[in-house]
């Protein structure tokens with residue numbers, strides 16, 4: 001009985017709460033770090049934009065890594081090839097795990113950098129397609145990758161390229177975890193003094209400030 005209930009829960013998708021693009025946080029200053037933050041905790045509730053294929057495509061759109069036209073195409077492809085679509089989500093979670101290791105330990109542990117390099121090359125190596133420079137709706141420019149052949153395989157190319165850029169530029173020393181130990185978010189610290197501690201001043205930063213005020217109140 002329990003088992004059949006579990007499988008029902010697993011096959012239920014997409015998760016309605018997550019397909020709204022306005023719930024995603026883009027606070028990390030780097031695409032690959034925002035991608036790690038698809039695994040998030042809000043008000044104590046675990047959320048995951050890589051729960052299912054639809055949520056993942058919605059996130060890629062919100063991150064400006066897929067335009068509406070290509071997102072429509074990839075959704076149609078997912079209906080035709082549901083197994084391929086599901087496999088691409090599983091693969092995306094695997095890549096995220098590897099990139100989280102890189103974000104959290106890469107600056108100190110050479111083996112973690114080597115493992116991430118292998119993972120990045122695995123993703124870069126399996127997909128053929130065309131790289132393009134595109135102008136976004138807001139007038140800014142971005143790189144896009146239009147895959148040929150296996151459309152799913154190319155979806156995460158811009159994410160691993162962003163991680164590759166951080167390795168090339170030696171940015172790992174500025175990659176931080178949020179100072180609130182309950183918060184799983186990571187970010188790139190691009191402040192002048194290199195002292196950014198919180199993922200977001202309106203959430204974790206604000207909570208810390210309130211806690212400091214309470215402590216002061218107790219001392220006085």
Ligand SMILES: [Zn+2]
Nearest residue numbers: 178183199204
């Ligand atoms: Zn935080």
